[in-house]
Amino acid sequence: MNELERSVLAKIDQEQLARLCRQLIQAPSENPxxxxxxxxxxxxxxxxxxxxxxxxxxxxxxxxxxxAHLGGGNAGGGLLFLGHSDVVPAGSGWDADPFTARREGNRLIGRGATDMKGGLSAVIAAMASVNQHAPHIPLTLICTVDEEANALGIEHYISTAEAAQYLACIVAEPTDLITIIGCRAAANLQVQISGASAHAGRPSDGASAIEAAAELVALIGENKQKLAAAPHPVLGPATWNVGTLKAGHGTSIVPDEAWLGIDRRLLPGEDPQQVLDALLAAARNRIEAAENLDALKLQIRGSVQMFMPGFLTDPEAPLVRQVCTTLQDLGAAGKHGIWTASCEGGFIAEHHNVPTVVLGPGEINTQAHQPNESVSVSDLHTAACAYALIALRQYETSQN
Known part of the structure; x- marks a missing residue:
């Protein structure tokens, strides 16, 4: 490391960073x-x-x-950080108030500690330290609302913001300090099945929306196997998940309505509306072929409720190599990988045409969206130091 880098890192205080993260946790932002x-x-x-x-x-x-723009005359550009302000509902199972952040040894506990108040606090600490020692370096933070539900914030941003030039984008989501070079796109699909109600004593007078929904679920199950057999060489296979099913009015009534909430992870080249249209067409054919269903009394329709594009950055890209090397310089593993979750990085990569990675403190599978969510304070510090060094090194590279 050079003298500037050492000076910048020396100003990132771990305890101040922990206090900053506690402040953010204690500003509740549940979504829905x-x-x-x-x-x-x-x-x-x-x-x-x-x-x-x-x-x-x-x-x-x-x-x-x-x-927020800092440095470089506040004109934007430079390194772009992306985060979101909302957290999932606290839910039950906590040992204490989820919005009163508490410290247990090296861990800070509270809703959003990992996803992603921790990442935001590390970004702010990095921006502060870089600007103090190198105010000519431009830094930008975009923090959106509604990431955890319907992506209202990022969609509003890209519909109003002009495409700007940035050196790179770092999404500060929790990755356990592994450099994520890509993720699949994600779509939330809603399917409604309408049938006909009747007395359960003579169900043939009606048409069961639940039985039709069962055919749809079975169809999705069969398609899962086909998708698993044709994975993307880097991102893995596309997937389905039926997350919600609401139907019925009582045990003695043939159900006339059913609503299904479906998650579909998509590979490059897949369009969510085309995927939905193909699913509905196949479901209609299956319902018509089912001997126990009166297809004339059943209708199926659907809509794309939310779409979050994926992205993929070449593992040999200069950004990926630089981020991994920076983490190694800080004593981390410096590995890169693929995310099974989704994030808003795809919107930014596409809108600003900028190389993008996801990197942050905390672990998404074992901590995010869990009771007693927590983050390692030492990982917060490593993340802040990494963000600062990446900003310095990206700028230096751009000047050469």
Whole structure:
């Protein structure tokens, strides 16, 4: 490391970083709930105290995106960080108040500690330290609302923001400090099946939406096997998951309506509307062929409720090599991998045409969305140091 890098890292204090993360956790922003504003206003105050130019962009009443520029004349550009202000509902099973952050040894516990108040706090600490020692380096943070539900914030951002030039994008989601070079796209599909109600004593007078839904679920199960047999060489296979099924009015009534919520992870080249249309067509054919169903009384329709594009950065790209090397310099493994989750990085990679990776403190599978969610304080510090070094090194590379 050179002298500038050592000076920047020396200013990132682990205990100050932990306190910052606690502040963010204690500004609740549950979604569903639509109450991200308290967290965003805290972020605005923190970033303005650093000298950032901060713009709030309301995607809906009380639900502001935040766009902050620091350094380089506050003109944007440089390294772009991406995060989100909302957290999933706390739910039950906590040992203490989920929004009163508490410290147990090296771990900070509270809703959002991992996903992703921890990543946001590390970004702010990195931006502060870089700007203190190298104010000519431009840094940008975009923090969206509604990432955990319907992507309202990021969709509003890309519909209003002009495409800008950035050196790279770091999505500060929890990756256990592994550099994620890509993820599949994600679509939330809603399917409604309408049948005909009748008395359960003579069910043939009606048409069961639940039995038709069972045919749809069976069809999806068969398609899962086909998808598993044809994986993408890097991203793996596309997948289905039937997450919700709501139907019926009582045990003595033939159900006339059924609603299914379906998750579909998509590979490059797949279009969510085309996937849905193919599913509905195959389901109609299957229902018509089923001897126990009156297809004339059954209708099936659906819609794409949310779509989050995927992305894939070449593992040999300069950004990936630089991020992995930086993590190794800090004592981390410096590995890269693929994410099974989804994130908003695909929107940014596509809209700004910028190389993108996901990197952050915390573990998405064992901590995010769990009771007693927690993050390692030492990992917060490593993440902040990595973000700072990446910003310095990306800028230096761009000048050569």
């Amino acid at each position: 709930g639509g109450n991200e504003e308290s967290t965003v206003l805290l972020l605005q105050s923190l970033l303005q105290d650093l000298g950032s130019t901060v713009h709030l962009q309301y995607a809906a009443p009380g639900r502001p995106n935040l766009i």
